[in-house]
Amino acid sequence: CEFKPFGLAHALRVLAATLRLLRILDHPGQRKFRECRTGYYRFPASKTGSTGPMRLGTLGGAVPRVLPVGSTTESPKILSAGQSVTRSASCDGENSNFGPREMNLVLIRKAEQSDGGSVALASKDERSVHIVNHLGKKTGDTVSFGIYDGPRGKATVTVDDGGGVRLTPVQETMVPPEPEPEITVLLAVPFPMRMKWLWPVMASFNYVTRIVVIRGELSNHEFCDSRSLREGVYGPLIEKGMSQGARTRGVKVDVCFENVSADLLGRLGLGDNSAARALLDCGDENNVPKELYGHVDGFFSDAHGRRASGVGSCPAATLAVGPERGWTEKEAKIFTDFGFASTSLGSSILRVDTAVVAGLGIVTAALDKARRRGTTLEECQTAKVKRPRG
Structure with a gap:
């Protein structure tokens, strides 16, 4: 190949473009973004030292890494229940881009309805954008429609000249929600970006x-400061997940920054003996966890044989998932003494978000099977009344 030298002006332009790129990549905001995307975080101070017992592997994912030199070193802040802290934009900032909203059902709040039951959506409302641009609906078409914690069915679309949409429920199609199985997810606060991603994903599971x-x-105590744990952030994300899962039954959220104890589990109402309770755990040489599906399915098989309340149409389960570094031996013992079974998703080392999704899929399948064993609707409603709630 014959080498053809570039001119000086071209070389200077290339050098200037390279320097601009380096400045962009070295911007503090970009550095923070890269730290968030790769999962860097600081280890919290340990009272027992680095040699203390840890249960690593089942739920934590990749080995934790320490923040690069120059990162902030302020001491961890611990929140009590109900306390909020103002902080600047971070990994869990409000401007994170989660892509276009996925809707299999247009979800509205009761307060949005007019006296006649119709709902007017502004042209910039993401639901209007989804109906007009993504679904390509026009005046006279229908869409799947539901009211938060209320009935669902079809609604007739009316598109105005400005791009706004009015939805009018088709009353003969509206049906109230039926009693269904229930899943409670107990989650030790994970990395903020994973927590924010998990809200809509968990809410998309119907149960x-x-x-x-x-x-x-x-858990890293600094994660308790995360904006992703504020109702103003997770509320819309949960509704997004409900729309994607085509469900109207609401999701209750409890955020309580207390360490695991029998007293806490009791106050949260997690002592229900009619619910299958599973702790995702890697176990140790003296404790080999059960396979998750086998535990939940076996629990309801035995309960069905006894005709215990809560099986059939409305079986219930609680799934406890630890933080990135897993549960400690002490925490695992508290759970098992309280009635939780130590269970596993297999030999793979999973991230928290992966473990939550896999666990919920498995528990949902087991509850579906338990539901098919069948009881009457009256038995299901009776079980729901008896079932304690925190």
Whole structure:
């Protein structure tokens, strides 16, 4: 190949473009973004030192890494229940881009309805954008429509000249929600970006009716400051997940920054003996966890044989998932003493978000099977009345 030298002006332009690119990549906001995307975080101070017992592997994912030199070193802040802290934009900032909203059902709040039952959506409302641009609906067409914690069915679309949409429920198609199985997710606060991603994903599972966030001993205490744990952030994300899952039954959220204890589990109402309770755990040489599906399915098989309340149409389950570094031996013992079974998703080392999705899929399948064993609707409603709630 014959080498053809570039001119000086071209070389200077290339050099200037390279320097601009380096400045962009070295911008503090970009550095923070890269740290969030790769999962860097600081280890919290340990009272027992680095040699203390840890249960690593089942739920934590990749080995934790320490923040690069120059990162902030302020001491961890611990929140009590109900306390909020103002902080600047971070990994869990409000401007994170989660892509276009996925809707299999247009979900509205009761307060949005007019006296006649119709709903007017502004042209910039993401639901209007979805109906007009993504679904390509026009005046006279129908869409799947539901009211939060209320009935669902079809609604007639009316598109105005400005791009706004009015939805009028087709009353003969509206049906109230039927009693269904219930899943409570108990989650030790994970990395903020994973927590924010998990809200809509958990809410898209039809059976998830409650999400409880607590603080694990090995949780990074700074994560308790996360904006993703504020109602103004997770509320819309949960509704997004409900729309994607085509469900109207609401999801209750409890955020309680207390360490695991029998007293806490009791106050949260997690002592229900009619619910299958599973702790995702890697176990140790003296404790080999059960396979998750086998535990939940076996629990309801035995319960069905006894005709215990809560089986059939409305079986219930609680799934406890630890933080990135897993549960400690002490926490695992508290759970098992309280009635939780130590279970596993297999030998793979999974991230928290992966473990939550896999666990919920398995528990949902087991509850579907338990539901097919069948009881009457009256038995199901009686079980729901008897079932304690925190």
